[in-house]
Amino acid sequence: MAAFEKLVRQYERQVFRIAQHIVQNREDAEDVVQDAFLKAYEKLDQFQGNSKFYTWLVRIAVNEALMRLRKRRTGRMVSIDEDVATEEGSMPRDLADWSPDPEALYGQSELAEILKKTIQGLPPGFRVVFALRDVEGLSTEETAEALGLSIPAVKSRLLRARLQLRERLTRYFKRGARGQSKDGVK
């Protein structure tokens, strides 16, 4: 148990963030983290050791989070493939350049709200790929393993997630947003 507690301490923050990215709700994320660690503990003897413990744990947590989403949506199926067939975001539409210091346009809490709201607009299957690759820093291979996706599928979703987020953030960060003049000075 002492060794497992060490693993809990090591990974609980990351698993919580990943769960939040999927379920978008703190209470559900707490439940997901608890259930994911419990499942990992119960199945520890099934852990093969040919993948990293963290990747294995993330896979359990992602499945728990998707199940939680399904429960919240009163039984409607939620899968990693939901809404990913859309072509939206394949081509950038808003080509405006951003303000030289976009983060300075907003206060800390306002900025956090913008970032949350923006990522919440993505389908879960895009959100989770972006969260694992770009926020948590997993490799493409680790992300594919954790999500049970092929490497080309991870790459394709990551590209579309990045482009869609960029497109949506442009509304808030482009030059002229918040009454800035073209050189970025109010």
Added chain:
Amino acid sequence: MTCTEFLQQLDEMLDPAITGPLRAELQEHLHCCEHCEITLNTTRQTIEIYRKHEIYALPEDLQERLHQAILEKCRGCGK
């Protein structure tokens, strides 16, 4: 290279470890396409902003509570 082809390879430009002829071809497209340059730069910024601002950070008090709850569940599972 067209803008669509450039966008399909955007990841290559975002990964500084990738070098070689493809990168050179992408760079060449950037020199003559302002739209793709903006897309590349703002996509890079998008990633940096999300990395920098931990929007779902676990507050310390919650972390302790969660930590204890996890251990309790594991101890109680009879394994």
